[in-house]
Amino acid sequence: MKNKSLKYSTLRYLVIAILGIIAIWAASFYLLIIEEVYDNIDDGLKDSRIRILHEIESDSEILQTVDYGIAQFKITPLPIGNYSKKIHIYNSKMYMAYDNDDEPVRILQTIFKNQNQNYQLEIYTSTVEEDEFIENLLIALSALYIALVGSIILINHFILKKAWSPFYIILNNLKSYKIGTKKGFEKTNSEIIEFDELEAELSAMIDRNEKIYEQQKQFIANASHELQTPLAIAGNKLELLIEEKDITENQAHKIGEINEMLNRLKRLNKSLLTLSKIENNQFQHKENLNFNELIKQSLFELEMMTEFKKINVTIKENGIFQFEMNADLAGILINNLLKNAIVHNEQNGFLNVFISPEKISIQNPGENPLNSQFIFERFYKDEQNENSTGLGLAIVKSIVKIYPELSINYRFDSRHYFELEKK
Known part of the structure; x- marks a missing residue:
């Protein structure tokens, strides 16, 4: 059901309430007026009775009035x-010559x-015509x-409207x-x-x-900064350990797995630190x-990844997309969008980039659409990928938020589309 505005709802309830009140009031008013009219008529009839009976005492001829x-x-x-x-008083009908009707x-009596x-x-006297009275009353009430x-x-x-303006x-x-x-928060100065x-x-x-929110940002920034040194030290020690001559192949394999986990932690830490800097407006x-x-520069840097997956990269330029923003943020924005399309691509897949003065469209293959409601949320991963931190698109969204003239959108039409547009 479509929601109604406060103004419309207030008016609707007032109109319904007044309609009910007027209906009750009209019925009560009608009964009161009719009662008052009959009461006055009855008083007149009773007065006529007294006068007639008094006249009969002095003039007996009146007793001959049989019609x-x-x-x-x-x-x-x-x-x-x-x-x-x-005394009995009642309503009846009588032929009236002036109306030629009863x-x-x-x-x-x-x-x-x-x-x-x-x-x-x-004794009779004319009274109100209730049908006409009701009709006139209804017209007046309408x-x-x-x-x-x-x-x-x-x-x-x-x-x-004036009273609700502060709301x-x-x-x-x-x-x-x-x-x-x-x-x-702008003050309304309401009374x-x-x-x-x-x-x-x-x-x-x-x-x-x-x-x-500020405490959370500060915590993330501090934690990410403090983690850099121990992660680097741990990585260096693992590299020294794997160079030892007396380690077995099994030990070397396990050290490699640990080193891969450390590398993932480094990427995650770097992403969190980047998010913190973006939100603290340090660019x-x-x-x-x-x-x-x-x-083109970003694709050159990611060339090893595209070659490893044998991804066919195509760039189609229908103009130059120019925009005024921080160069570091622009590099992170483009790099994350392209890297996302590569990481979530398939072997022997494709990566199409279409550029126009108003829009950049990045396309990669896919069988099922992603959840557009959560795709730009932090740590959201539609598919588990050990190379993904779940922060790449969240960083993209944070960068776009800084520049109201830009928007980032996702859609699915037999393939995944990520589109950066000027508003």
């Missing part, structure tokens, strides 16, 4: 018997006695609902924040307590992460570089 007329009442004689004097009326004769008095929703949209767009500033700060940049607390907690969390000097020449 509804101008006076809007009629009197019907009743047989002898016991009758309740309780219209709703309210009728009061009561029994009274005059000279030992019981009479039924019925207009009110549209006006309220329109007002809410405007309020949500202007007032709520969006904080969100944008988080989006642009990258650990290790030492970029301060809302919750946003101030959120900002304070995020700032504290970022400060903690920055400190831990400041920039110059305009010709990457075509860098690629």
Whole structure:
């Protein structure tokens, strides 16, 4: 399900809530108004009853009003018997000449006695047409609902947008924040307590992460630097040991294996030290570089590896890829990309390099795609290779991060593609 924005969600819930509230309010308002109208009509009918009964005492001719007329009442004689004097009021319909149709009326019915004769008095009066009243009420409520929703949209767009502006500033700060940049968290100067607390907690969390990150970088740099000397000494001693005359072939083989492990540790240590220097921004000097020449130089240095695997190397130049950056970093970047394509190549494979002014594409054979989500992570190795440290592509990514105008991408289409592009 597609996620909705805070603004849209707030508006949706407000509109639904107001629709429910207006529906309940409309029903309550309708019942209240109808009750009030009937109450006023009933009071008028009761007053008319009192007046008619009073007039009958002085004018007995009124007792002859057996049909509804101008006076809007009629009197019907009743047989002898016991009758309740309780007033009964109800709704009915009666023909109205002005509408030429039956219209709703309210009728009061009561029994009274005059000279030992019981009479039924019925008084009517016109009342509201409920159908028309409901229709008019619905029209009025619809207009009110549209006006309220329109007002809410405007309020949500202007007032709520202003109220939530500190939140969006904080969100944008988080989006642009990258650990290790030492970029301060921009203050929003919000007048809302919750946003101030959120900002304070995020700032504290970022400060903690920055400190831990710096400690980790410092540890890697120190550890890598300190490991250089003992690794070099151990390697020298192994070389001296293997030159001894009295060692057996088996011992020489084992010393060779140990020496290979030491060489791998040296490569790993060198990679970690390079990463540390990159992240500590120790490569400041920039110059305009010709990457075509860098690629050719790097392939020349890696020629022994390509010849050992009998890899067919092809360079196709459709222009010169030039970019201003540190020369050492550019050399490491190109060397790691080419070395990755060689190390993970196959015997009698191929290595194709396509160069244009905007892109460098390095291609090598492969049967299955690599995990593009983790390919540039440290120590990630899709295939176990004793010559791989799992840091080559991580170093590539770290270098590219320094230069926002560059991007490195991986894709698979019957072969592996690593593409360095200008944005």
